[in-house]
Amino acid sequence: MAWTCSGATNTALIDNMWKNGLITDARIKEAFLKVDRANYSPSMPYEDSPQPIGYDATISAPHMHASAIEHMLSYILPSSSSPAPRVLDVGSGSGYLTHVLAELVGERGLVVGVEHIEELRLLGEGNMSKSDEGRRLLESAKVRFRLGDGRKGWSEAPREGEEGWGTGWDVIHVGASAVEIHPQLLEQLKAPGCMFIPVDDDESGYNQHVWRIEKDGNGEITRKRLFGVRYVPLTDAPRRAW
Numbered sequence: 001m002a003w004t005c006s007g008a009t010n011t012a013l014i015d016n017m018w019k020n021g022l023i024t025d026a027r028i029k030e031a032f033l034k035v036d037r038a039n040y041s042p043s044m045p046y047e048d049s050p051q052p053i054g055y056d057a058t059i060s061a062p063h064m065h066a067s068a069i070e071h072m073l074s075y076i077l078p079s080s081s082s083p084a085p086r087v088l089d090v091g092s093g094s095g096y097l098t099h100v101l102a103e104l105v106g107e108r109g110l111v112v113g114v115e116h117i118e119e120l121r122l123l124g125e126g127n128m129s130k131s132d133e134g135r136r137l138l139e140s141a142k143v144r145f146r147l148g149d150g151r152k153g154w155s156e157a158p159r160e161g162e163e164g165w166g167t168g169w170d171v172i173h174v175g176a177s178a179v180e181i182h183p184q185l186l187e188q189l190k191a192p193g194c195m196f197i198p199v200d201d202d203e204s205g206y207n208q209h210v211w212r213i214e215k216d217g218n219g220e221i222t223r224k225r226l227f228g229v230r231y232v233p234l235t236d237a238p239r240r241a242w
């Protein structure tokens with residue numbers, strides 16, 4: 001049903017996701033409207049489908065990004081009773097989701113995109129620099145793109161004034177399919193915290209499912225298999241020169 005969401009403009013694409021119930025929260029809709037997908041997708045930006053971005057990677061379909069945010073919203077949004085949200089986007093690729101997340105975490109929040117291909121790390125950062133809003137977010141240090149193996153998670157110093165809340169993550173989004181729920185990611189998830197991760201969980205190796213992992217305030221973990229997907233694999237960094 002996702003293709004029915006495609007539109008002629010960014011606004012039409014987001015409106016169609018709203019009408020089709022793929023975005024159900026007005027705050028998510030607002031955030032998507034602030035980010036022009038044309039700055040991130042080199043082809044057919046307003047189609048509700050994945051598009052190649054080079055280096056065997058794709059920008060995921062908009063409905064997948066919407067679904068990831070819908071499933072983790074309460075952990076992404078700031079609340080007066082808890083520290084500013086810290087969000088890790090593993091496999092940031094085009095940088096599109098990294099930017100949309102940054103529109104939701106509030107002024108004091110932090111979003112870090114981790115990529116294992118330097119060219120893609122630069123691509124995400126460069127795509128964000130195309131808009132005034134993206135540049136503002138980068139300059140404020142609310143958004144950072146880092147080079148690393150996302151299977152190991154990432155340790156990022158807190159923003160100024162946010163010291164004392166540790167370096168763990170309230171939210172971990174994984175944008176590539178993992179062979180397992182990597183223990184280091186689980187460890188770095190705060191209590192409470194939430195992770196959205198596609199996993200190659202079928203013996204045949206052909207099927208992947210998204211899992212939502214929630215850690216409650218006592219560190220108790222709940223795992224829920226959500227739905228079947230087709231993602232680029234979460235792998236070792238390629239050896240060949242591009």
Ligand code: SAH
Pocket residue numbers: 055057058059060090091092093094095096097114115116117120148149150151175176232233234235236237
């Ligand atoms: N959310 C991105 C998805 C890009 S595709 C977007 O919508 O644009 C998945 C990305 O994961 C690719 O960019 C790939 O280079 C990256 N990736 C794969 N394995 C990785 C790893 N071990 N560590 C970090 N990034 C990885």
